[in-house]
Amino acid sequence: MEKKKVLVVGGGGRCHAIVDALSRSEKVGKIYCAPGNAGIAVQAECVPLKDTQVNELKDFALAHGIDLTVVGPEVSLAAGIVDVFDAAGLRIFGPTKAAALIESSKDFAKQLMAECNVPTAAFRTFDDYAHAYEYVREGSFPVVLKYDGLAAGKGVVIAENMTQAELALKDMLLDDKFGKGRVVVEEFLTGPEFSFMCFVDGDKVWPMTVSQDHKRAYEGDKGPNTGGMGAYSPVPIITDEDIEYSMEKIMKPVAAGMVAKGRPFKGVLYGGLMKTPAGVKVIEFNCRFGDPETEVVLPRLESDIYDIFSAVVDGTPMPEIRWSAKAAIGFVLASKGYPGSYKKGFVIDGLAEAEALGDIRIYHMGTAEKDGKFVTSGGRVLMVVGFGDDLKSAHAHALKAVNCIGCDNLFYRKDIGWRVL
Ligand code: AMP
Ligand code: GLY
16 A cells, blocks of 8 residues: 655644654655654654645645645644645644634633533633723632633733732733733632543544643742643543543533534544542643643554544544553753743754663754754753653653753753652
8 A cells, every 4th residue: 555645734842743653654654744843854854834824735735645634733723724625625634713713712612611511610701801800809819811812821810819810901901912802710720730632523532641731830830831841641640530521521522512513623622621629620622732742642652643643534433542551751841041032053962862761752842953963943942751661760761861961051840740759
């Protein structure tokens, strides 16, 4: 059988992990990645197109006889890449723009959960400052304020008091810091968070193994929120009953709800869930693979990912989805200053030594190539993933790999996995 040509859209660690998983498929031959990065270029041919150039990407896929396109970032999905590819008769893995609304509008997601009786924080949505201010002033603290649109993870504020709330409401509703939009005011929940990603085709839902992200920049879960500083999988504090409950009471009803609303979902539905004292509740939904969760989940996948993508895209039977018993834990090496401003262009040494330890994968998040060397080119630079028989040994092993890497401008959190180690 002729091997398949695949295009992966995106350029961070998540896409590197997708490319890596595809490269393990016996069905897949050539892999392209747009735009990719210097690390991805080792495993795929990088194409100089941005993830939002959806028409150019469609033309590329047609011209190169691409059999399947897999989309990483939400911006491409919200820009309607799936609709454009569908109209051109191209096979693509991801939700349509209409279905991607589950991530791009917090208010839509909250309404849907209310209609489907899915457990989530109580909420109200406001489009004017005065009413939001009054409502928050009369409620209790902390309170959660969420901008109703894509804000690269920066549109959520947990306000401890009225002064903080006032500032956030002004930013979101008076000064339009993230653009013109509404604000969802939410009840504050407590408990460990976990990421539950599922393959979804309409009302059919197949779970992936569970993972946990670490959003704060510094050790002890201190400092500003980031895109994620590390992750691990599996998550021992999440029981089989929690997963069963999350499938039956959250993921399946929401998938069915999307069909009922005429927005059937195809792709990865990501549940950002919290195990609260009152049971598992939804914090947010994403319409794509999580980053950096994908970097610890996909390397544990033992089944052929091309077959899984095909089953979702074509509506054909899903093969068995098997996971390795090995635990995975990954450290993000980020540029000093991230998530604020940072410098680029620092040489990275020692990657080959780190990988030579064995049972290590290094996914490139933001690197470039200069004079035959890898250099830093983003806020998050590398995700160093170690594997072991349990999380403790995976943690020690990954740290050993991190210590092989030399670069003058990187920092990381040593305490990834603290909840379970
Ligand atoms: P989101 O972008 O909705 O995932 O929110 C970002 C982060 O804010 C989450 O990962 C949580 O840590 C926190 N957060 C969001 N909503 C709530 C909530 N209702 N209660 C407590 N923490 C929350
Ligand atoms: N790690 C959180 C996200 O992908 O949104």
